[in-house]
Amino acid sequence: MNDELSKGEIRKDALQDGVEATATAVGAVTTIVTTAVRDVARTIGGLATELFEIRDSARRAQRDHEDD
Numbered sequence: 001m002n003d004e005l006s007k008g009e010i011r012k013d014a015l016q017d018g019v020e021a022t023a024t025a026v027g028a029v030t031t032i033v034t035t036a037v038r039d040v041a042r043t044i045g046g047l048a049t050e051l052f053e054i055r056d057s058a059r060r061a062q063r064d065h066e067d068d
Contacts, residue, residue, distance in 0.1 A: 005013075
């Protein structure tokens with residue numbers, strides 16, 4: 001029995017390993033980007049909420065000042 005790999009099988013294995021490594025890297029980058037986009041959206045949403053609260057507080061303060 002001949003246990004040696006043919007040149008074609010070696011090439012196939014190398015190509016398969018390269019494709020698997022690329023898929024893993026793309027998956028990792030996709031996860032990083034997705035997490036970053038989610039974090040940015042959450043931060044901007046938090047800022048918007050704070051700005052609305054500041055605006056409402058300023059309006060209440062203005063009304064309280066006008067009532068005095």
